[in-house]
Amino acid sequence: MTGARRGCATHAGRAVPGRTPAGVPAAFPSARNTSRTRPDCGHTARENRVTQADFTCASCGFTADADHVGAMNVINRAGLVPCDVA
Template identity: 50%
Template structure:
């Protein structure tokens, strides 16, 4: 998942992964050839891949901001400083994780939110994936797998990404009413 909001809407990365695998195979084949033509094609391909990432980030950010504006909500995002260093990944996940432009997605959300008059807040993500939104119990054992969350204290179960988004929502400083609304804050958790 590239992003998940606190209402549980998932902005999936399945199409992105398919496209990334296709780009990787093509790049690998071209790099083996080592000709001028192959190098030219590689350069073109690099630009195409960057434009694809940018387009996907624009589409996701547009949906997130439109949803927040439609429901008179703010948007809370996790601070991404050091995300690559603080996450531990299996070898198979590294390429996928390191190649996505998390910061670009956040920048697009911020500038579109500003244009739409939607408040944006940044939250320290520490323990947001380990804290139970139901009882508040914090443990690394609450997350047995990358995608599932089961609280060891109260047995609350949910998708791990949604739990993170809910906790980020609660930590946000923008839980203030927007235009007289007393609704909760929509949060978006940027993911690999």
């Protein structure tokens, strides 16, 4: 990680045994149902995933990109704080 991305919550896609190269503790949350769960209200249902790309919560009506919703759930489960990067 370099520049403005340093310190952001990221998923490297590989196992790091306990700590990152910088010595920061690593967290590997389960990705199960991350693209079917609304991050705020917590409603989980297959119906929330309208298409491969679209997420609409059947409970509260929230809509967003399904990949973004999945990423937010992984970040939340890991106990991380997302960066304000567009």
